[in-house]
Every structure is written in C-alpha cells, then in structure tokens.
Amino acid sequence: VLVGNIADIERALVGVDRSDVDIEIVEATEVITMDDHPVQAVRRKKNNSINVALNQIREGKAEAFISAGSSGAVMTASLMILGRVKGIDRPAIASYLPTIGKRTLVLDLGAVTDPKPSNIVQFALMGQVYSERVLGIENPTVALLSNGEEPSKGNQFVQTVHPLLARTPGLNFIGNVEGRDVPMGTADIVVTDGFTGNVVLKTAEGVVTMLTTILREEFTSTIPRKLAALVLRPGIKNLRNKLDYAEFGGAPLLGVNGAVVVAHGRSTSRAIETAVRVAVRSIEHDLSGGIADRIVRAHDVIEEAESQSVEAAP
C-alpha cells in the first residue's frame, strides 16, 4: 500500500513493472515537511501521509509502516494512533552501526533525551527481543555505554542504571562499554539515553565522511595515484558498502503497537527493500508480543527502577 499524493505516486511508478505485484494506492491530502514542528503537524494536518498510513494498520488493512519522512512525526503519530506495547513507557529508536565484523544495535538514538533508569531497562529488553527475533542472534550481549568499563565508571545516571541491568532476568548483560567499543563490535546491543545515542551515531557518521573525504583527496592528487586507485576501486567499494548506513534499511521504532521502521530521508531503493524485510520479520516473529512477554518477566526490576531517581546536578 503506497500512501501519499496520488499524482506523485503515479508519476514515481511510471515504467515500473507492476504485473507481479498488487500495489494499492491510498490518498493522503496533506504532507508533513521537515520544516513542520513534528508534534504540532501530526495534530493539525490530520490527513497527512503518516497518519493515513498508520490508520491503515489500525483498521487492519496493513500490518507494518515504513516511512522516510520526519522521524519525530512518525514517532508522535505512531504513539497517538498505534499506542504503546503494554509495559513500555517510552518507545525508542534503534539502529545498527557498522563495526569490524558484525553490527551493533544502538538504542535509544534520540526518541528519549532525558530517560528514567526504568526506560533504559526497557530499552535493553526491547533491543534484545529485536536482535533475537528480527536478526536471529541467539542470546545477544547487551552493554551500557559509559566513559569507562568498570561498574564504578559513568555519570550518576549510568551508575544508577548499571546495577539494574545486572539484575534484569534473562538479559545477557556484559557491563559497561566505552565509545570505541561501538565500532569495534564488542556487544550486540548498546543501550544509552537518546541524547548520547544521537551524538554517538552522528559522530560516527561524521568521522566516516571526514575519512572518505580525505582519502578521495589523497587518491586523486596525482596521475599515478589515480591509476593505482583504479585498481583498488573494488576494495574501496567494499569499504563503502560496509559503512553505508543506507544499506542497513532504517531504524525500527521499538515499543509501539505495530511494526514501524524509520528510513533515512535519502534512502536508496536498496535501503527501502531492507526496511521492508525488517518490517516483515518484525511481524512474522511477533516483535511486539515478544517485547510484552519480556517486560512482564522483568516486572520486579522495572518496578524497582521506577522507584530510583537520579539526583540532578545541584
């Protein structure tokens, strides 16, 4: 089901062989732009494409939603229209970061900038269920992002969260990891607050851009270097594929009642294809049901976490 401006969609489909696929087009008369305030736009532009698409799920006409639009609007509308999984207070945005060898799932990436300790416990459980059910990783390892490996390291928030994660039943918690562990692939899942997660993701993207920019300059500075770079082109292409965030197919919004995947605004068709696969697996393996079960099993720790407050900076 494609949702949006009908003329735009028809134009995009010109020349597409639709003989094998049954594509339905649903009209949405309004559009949320990147200049709109996400929360206000979702409420004011009732008939925007994100709302209309999510209503397809609520009405049972679709099972999952993929959007390359405003992630803030997707989050707001998903909460409003689909609601949360039972036991989840705040949904989180998760994404894979490239590492040496395997990938690391990091969450939250910006949905919750000032979480409570109990939110982080829920993030860890949601990340675990996603890794198991969608990625097929058995008993994935979970780590807490900190400024040192020792349990005593971290700001006050991290020091409060650490013992809670250590006591969460069924969680393969391996303790704190540092920033460098994210690209090294030390843990399958790294949990952090949405502020730090966003900064980490964007720093990693920035360093990749910086490095490839410098490499391009160096490899094209003389004729011999240009020729040598030609020989290495497949190797450079492999590097680029390993690092291409678009290949990862978008970030799942975990904790809402339904499969929602936020894709990058500059997604390639390959990225959207991957996002579709992620959405399909999320439905087939009952991601939301799995999360609800896991939350019930961790009820005692979450209740304990809710009673903990972190002292503010004085």
Next chain:
Amino acid sequence: VLVGNIADIERALVGVDRSDVDIEIVEATEVITMDDHPVQAVRRKKNNSINVALNQIREGKAEAFISAGSSGAVMTASLMILGRVKGIDRPAIASYLPTIGKRTLVLDLGAVTDPKPSNIVQFALMGQVYSERVLGIENPTVALLSNGEEPSKGNQFVQTVHPLLARTPGLNFIGNVEGRDVPMGTADIVVTDGFTGNVVLKTAEGVVTMLTTILREEFTSTIPRKLAALVLRPGIKNLRNKLDYAEFGGAPLLGVNGAVVVAHGRSTSRAIETAVRVAVRSIEHDLSGGIADRIVRAHDVIEEAESQSVEAAP
C-alpha cells in the same frame, strides 16, 4: 627536569646526546600504576612521580608539567598541589579532535561527568582563552554539543546551558552543533559534559581504527591491490598523520594554577615534543592569568548559572 626512578631514567637516556641540553633528574621513589585508584594513590603514595613533579612547580623549580601517566591521578594531584585558577570550580580536560581542514578543541573529556550549568560556561571560557593564547586563533567560535542544531534541541541540561552561553560576554557562541559537526570542524571549540565528551572522543577513535582495519584488509587482499597500495602509500601516510591523535601532543588540564598537559600513555617522542611546545606556549602567554581575567568579566552570567539547577529525571 625528569622526575621518576633514577635508574629507569638513566637507562632511557643512554645514547642521548645531552651536550646541548641541561637535563636535571629528580628522584621519585613511588609510582602510580594504571591499576591504582587515582585519588587514593595520590594520597597514599606521597612520593609518587606525579606529586614530586608538581611540587617542583610549587617550589618554583619548574613552570609546567607533562605526564603520560594516569590522567585521573594527574588531575587529583594537580588540584591538591597547584589548586584551581580563581573563579574556576572544576578544571576540565581538553583535546583536539581531527577534522577536515582544521582541528576542533573539545572539552570536557572526562574530568567532570556530572557538571553544573555554570561549569559549562567556565569550560567555554577556558577553551576560548586556550585557543586564543596557545593556538593563536583569533575570536574562536564556541558551540554546544547537542542532538540538533535548533536552540530548542537537547536534553534538559543542554537546554538550560544554551541561553547562558548565548549571554556570556565576549564569547563567540554559534549555538548548538551535532555529533557530525565535530569531525567536520564546524566550530573551533565544542563544549559538553565530561561523560558525553569522553564517549565522543572514544567513538571517533574507534571509527578511525575500524576504517583503517577494513582498508588494510581490502588493500592487501590480492597482489595487484598490494602493488597499487604501494603507489598510494604516501597518501595513506598523509591520512594517518592527519588522524593520529598522538601528533596532537596531549590534552591540557585547564583551570589549574599552572600548565599541566596530559599526554597519551602510548605517546611517541613527537607527541611529547608537541606537548612540550603546548606547555611552553601556555606559560609564555599566561594561560592561567587569561582564564582568571575572562572569568571575572563573565561574573554575572556565571552567578546566574549557579542559581540554575537542572531537574533530574523523575
């Protein structure tokens, strides 16, 4: 003045031409190891090399201190022996991160994991004076690390700090920057809490390691690629130089009464040479005096900042 175990120092100096340099050796009978708890070790091992070296400054026998030892111990001992610059509540560790083109000074990198808003204002002023006096940058730009560029973005702490920085007299504050702006060199100085700063620095280091590891694998996988890589070797060496954190010569500890530079534990001789130059410039251009002056001029904003508390996560 070299401070430490005399036999170790003499062994390191074998074969060094000392005819042009007047090297004095001062004995320290104890050593703080990386396994020691920094704060406890500084107090218990009274005669450790860090304490002995800092006492050289207090006694007027030296003007600056460079250490490649435990940064926690250097910080604790510096505070104890040298004290703080008037008006500075918490010293910060600053360091240059490689960017496209120029370098960005980031602080704090781990000295203060739970700062108050007033600490960040002080960090910004210290970074400014350091950039001006030691790096010779005129009117350096200062940015606040956040999860979005708009002033409304950020966690509660960042949202509290932003307007304070905007009102700090004499500060060339350009607003929020995101994680990707650090390696892009958007600002001369980026301020953040020590927890986030540490995570950013280590993420950047980790991504560089990941990329160079993948490149090495790709460029040595076949004979033709190995030959082509030979031609590109100078380009790859340039890349490595641009990214080599050791080339940057250590991180100044800003806000203590004296010039203190923390060098990496694996510093090359080149890195130590750069650290010495940084220390010399800090003394010649009266870094501590400059910081004290700037703090006085920003007195009203800092007082206002001190009255602000950030609400803790509930």
